[in-house]
Amino acid sequence: MSRDDLPPEAGDGTLPEATDADRFTNARAIRSTALFEDYTELIADLTEEFGEARITDIARRLGVTHPTANKAVLRLKREGLVISRPYRGVFLTEAGAAMARQVKARHRLVVRLLIAVGVPPEAAEMDAEGIEHYVSETTLKAFETYLDGRQ
Amino acid sequence: MSRDDLPPEAGDGTLPEATDADRFTNARAIRSTALFEDYTELIADLTEEFGEARITDIARRLGVTHPTANKAVLRLKREGLVISRPYRGVFLTEAGAAMARQVKARHRLVVRLLIAVGVPPEAAEMDAEGIEHYVSETTLKAFETYLDGRQ
DNA sequence: ACGGAAATGTAGCCCGTGCTATATTTCCAA
DNA sequence: TTGGAAATATAGCACGGGCTACATTTCCGT
Numbered sequence: 557m558s559r560d561d562l563p564p565e566a567g568d569g570t571l572p573e574a575t576d577a578d579r580f581t582n583a584r585a586i587r588s589t590a591l592f593e594d595y596t597e598l599i600a601d602l603t604e605e606f607g608e609a610r611i612t613d614i615a616r617r618l619g620v621t622h623p624t625a626n627k628a629v630l631r632l633k634r635e636g637l638v639i640s641r642p643y644r645g646v647f648l649t650e651a652g653a654a655m656a657r658q659v660k661a662r663h664r665l666v667v668r669l670l671i672a673v674g675v676p677p678e679a680a681e682m683d684a685e686g687i688e689h690y691v692s693e694t695t696l697k698a699f700e701t702y703l704d705g706r707q
Numbered sequence: 708m709s710r711d712d713l714p715p716e717a718g719d720g721t722l723p724e725a726t727d728a729d730r731f732t733n734a735r736a737i738r739s740t741a742l743f744e745d746y747t748e749l750i751a752d753l754t755e756e757f758g759e760a761r762i763t764d765i766a767r768r769l770g771v772t773h774p775t776a777n778k779a780v781l782r783l784k785r786e787g788l789v790i791s792r793p794y795r796g797v798f799l800t801e802a803g804a805a806m807a808r809q810v811k812a813r814h815r816l817v818v819r820l821l822i823a824v825g826v827p828p829e830a831a832e833m834d835a836e837g838i839e840h841y842v843s844e845t846t847l848k849a850f851e852t853y854l855d856g857r858q
Numbered sequence: 859a860c861g862g863a864a865a866t867g868t869a870g871c872c873c874g875t876g877c878t879a880t881a882t883t884t885c886c887a888a
Numbered sequence: 889t890t891g892g893a894a895a896t897a898t899a900g901c902a903c904g905g906g907c908t909a910c911a912t913t914t915c916c917g918t
Contacts, residue, residue: 576749576768576769576770577767577768577769577770578770578833579832579833579836580745580768580769580770580771580836581770582833582836582837583836583837584770584905584906586837587738587741587837588874590738591874591875594731598727610895610896611895611896611897612894612895612896616728617727617728618727618728618731619727619728619729619731619732619735620731620875620876620877621876621877621878622895622896622897623876623877623878623879623896623897624875624876624877626896626897626898627874627875627876627898628874628875631874631875642883642896642897643882643884643895643896643897644896669824670846670849673820673824673849673850673853674849674852674853675845675846675849675850676845676849679843679845679846679849680846681730682729682730682733683842683843683846685730685731685733685734685841686733686734686737686738686840686841687838687841687842689837690834690836690837690838690841691834691838692830692833692834694826694827694830695821695826695830695831695834698821698824698825698826698827698830699824699826701825702824702825735875735876739904742904742905761865761866762865762866762867763864763865763866771905771906771907772906772907772908773865773866773867774866774867774868774869774906774907774908774909775905775906775907777866777867777868778868778904778905778906779904779905782904782905793866793867793913794865794866794867794912794913794914795866859918860916860917860918861916861917861918862915862916862917862918863914863915863916864913864914864915864916865912865913865914865915866911866912866913866914867910867911867912867913868909868910868911868912869908869909869910869911870907870908870909870910871906871907871908871909872905872906872907873904873905873906873907874903874904874905874906875902875903875904876901876902876903876904877900877901877903878899878900878901879898879899879900879901880897880898880899880900881896881897881898881899882895882897882898883894883895883896883897884893884894884895884896885892885893885894885895886890886891886892886893886894887890887891887892887893888889888890888892
């Protein structure tokens with residue numbers, strides 16, 4: 557039982573450099589930004605549709621209560637992703653809009669790839685909602701290349 | 708501004724049945740079980756390697772402190788996924804072992820698919836850690852079919 | 859066999875993300 | 889124009905999941 561001095565992952569040949577802990581720590585970091593990504597994307601959508609993003613609409617689209625949406629918007633504000641005045645709509649800052657654009661592009665790409673490998677569109681759309689946050693730039697590039705190569 | 712009585716998603720043609728809220732609610736539900744999945748999988752690995760899963764090893768592999776791992780194990784216990792005696796190792800129940808098997812199979816499949824579409828193995832391994840939790844049975848089946856069809 | 863190091867457990871803190879209940883503000887229609 | 893409905897804000901609760909600090913137990917080497 558003396559495995560304290562073993563180099564991590566030695567012997568199994570799967571991961572010479574990235575340790576388990578790295579991967580999990582990475583996943584946790586992503587999890588903490590996923591909510592911001594969902595909100596900025598949604599606020600962008602609502603702004604495009606209605607000219608503004610209102611708390612009630614945000615809450616309904618996300619399937620949460622208004623106070624939850626309101627609290628999240630406060631955090632987004634603190635992070636400089638949105639601006640808002642009391643009892644008024646919410647609007648993305650440049651940083652927020654940039655995040656929204658990136659998230660949206662990633663979302664579309666993930667859905668396209670899933671469909672390309674045979675996933676039914678409804679399942680692709682459903683699963684992409686969670687998957688999209690965890691797709692790295694490297695993987696995204698690979699998806700693009702794959703999709704381009706198909707026609 | 709009267710969109711209160713609009714059918715959700717009407718007009719964009721992307722999602723006739725699954726509303727946005729459904730997708731987000733689904734993603735939140737998955738997020739809450741992801742931690743359990745990570746723990747059961749890891750405990751299975753450690754048990755296979757060392758004959759038992761010890762708190763210290765669990766914590767190190769996940770990149771968290773011992774108290775965090777300990778608290779999580781208490782939750783796993785409460786959920787009937789593991790058994791443990793004070794100051795002793797942690798062991799999976801049948802339910803926990805079943806979850807571990809399922810998670811591991813899913814993980815492998817996701818990694819294989821990512822690699823199959825051209826993602827570098829290290830990135831595939833890294834991204835799969837987050838992605839795996841969000842892949843539905845339907846999508847999993849599609850992955851299998853796709854991989855089978857390639858050779 | 860026993861003393862110190864390592865492992866484990868526990869207390870208590872912080873913050874996120876959900877909720878309900880209640881106050882406040884806005885806005886539309888009579 | 890004003891009263892009531894809808895929207896928004898706020899307070900406070902619960903729990904998850906991370907941490908540090910400290911107590912306790914186990915275990916190994918001398």
